[in-house]
Amino acid sequence: MPPARILPVIVFSQFAGTSLWFAGNAVLPELQSTLKLQNDALPLLTSAVQLGFILGTFCFAALSLADRYSPRMLFLFCAVAGGLANAAILLAPESISAVLSLRAVTGFLLAGIYPVGMKIAASWYQGKLGKAIGYLVGALVLGTAFPHLLRGFGTSLSWQTMLISISILAALGGLMMYLLVPDGPLSGRGAVLRLGNMLDVFKLKDFRAAAFGYFGHMWELYTFWAFVPFILAYSLPTLSAQQTSLYSFAIIAAGALGCIGxxxxxxxxxxxxVAFMQLLLSGVCCVLSFWVFNMPGxxxxxxxxxxxxxxxDSPQFSALTARTAPPQLVxxxxxxxxxxxFAITxxxxxxxxxxxxxxxxxxxFIFLGIGPLLGLLTMRRLLKRA
Known part of the structure; x- marks a missing residue:
């Protein structure tokens, strides 16, 4: 039985680290004014983080870093370095290339926070992995939404103070993970450096079914999150900027209930x-948007x-991925x-x-339903086995 502190510390550290994700989106109005950006700033800033994350996860996977070295040391380094990259925007706020580059670097370092946090959880909670990762991804959801909450309640805060606060929080999470969570008994370290490792896992049919279900889920998730403020501004134009931020936080943070529940x-x-039903329901929401976005009530x-x-459904896909992967390559x-x-996003x-x-x-937004539809089709193999 893991010590009682393990899961709360992992959850808080994941929340703190992933608060870096939408930090740029939370101060978007100020950056738009400073950089004279147009409405395409939202996709640019969001995609810069996603692109950096993709490159980071590819490098981490190719080098099998989380399976060769202490994952909590990796988490600490990436949380501190990610906080520094996020705060460095203050040094070059008038250069769009610098801002986008720093957001991409932050995304790269998030590769050592989100999947590595799941690896750490899997090393402690193999028997109840779905529940443990439910809390973990719930923390990621809250961390992603947190900048909107800070924006909504901290209207008197400067955007510089907001970025620094988020960076300090991320570094604190990394430090707590390193000091309070030892390497788990199921860490499974011992993988050798071999570029073929990340291809070998796809040879397993059950693993492919879980992975492709996750890919369908990702087609929808971050695009929905990125455009929540836009949807609110379009459908409810009377909302103030503060109300839009608070509602954005509530809508994104609601995902934590789905993860934990x-x-x-x-x-x-x-x-x-559980993954199948939630993916089905989110696909239904995509379809309903065709009618409901013009119904303010x-x-x-x-x-x-x-x-x-x-x-x-995200934590359940991660649990299925971990369970169907070779133990030494989780x-x-x-x-x-x-x-x-994330490349799909x-x-x-x-x-x-x-x-x-x-x-x-x-x-x-009905086009977001393409992902859930394809994900549901690929999950049929796992559903039959269940």
Missing amino acids: GGYLSQWWGSER LVLPLLLCWGVVVAG GTALTVVVSIG IFSIQLIGYLLSLFQPQHV
Whole structure:
């Protein structure tokens, strides 16, 4: 039985580290003013982080870092360095190339926080992995939403203070992970440096089914999160900037309920069924957006429900990935799957951004349903086995 402190510390550290993710989005109005950016700033800033994360996870997976070295040391380094990269925006706020480059570096270092945090959890909670990762991804969701909360309640704070606060929080999370969470009994270190490791995991049919279900989920998730403030501004134009930030936080943070609730349900229903049902419901929300975005009274209920289920399947896909991967390559498997998943978000974010320049928003977000549909089809193998 793991010590009682282990899971709370991992959860807090994951929350703190992933708060770096949307830090740029939270101060977007100030950056737009300083850099004289147009409406395409949102896809640019978001995609810069995603691109950096993709490169980071690819490098970490190719080198099998989380399976060769202490994952908590890796987490500490990336949390501190990511906080520094985030704060460095203050040194060059008038250069768009510098801002985008620093956001990409932050994304690169997040590769040592999100999947490595899951690796650490898997080393302690193999028997109840769905529940443990439910808490862990719930923390990621709250960390992603946190800059919007800080923005909503801290309207008197300068954008510089907000960035520094988020950077300090990330570094604190890394330090707590290193000091309070030893390497778990199931760490499984001992993998050798071999570039073929990240391809070998895809030879397993069950692993492929879990991975492709996750890919369908990722087509939708970060694009929805990135455009939540835009959707609110379009459907509820009377909201103030503070209200938009607070509602954005509530909608994104609602995913933590789906993650944690799904983690508990997985103990009875299994990760396969929980992931399938939440992916199905989020696909239904994509379709409903076609009608509801022009119904102000229904927009918030839909977005809150969507926020719950769009993220709630993520920890179960991660648990399935960890369970179906070779034991000595769990860290590599999680990292390469996350890398491909986030590569998919780049195309999704850019596609939605482009379509919004051609069509009304209520006609655009239905295209996010492509991911859940394909993910559900690939999950049939795991559902039959369950």
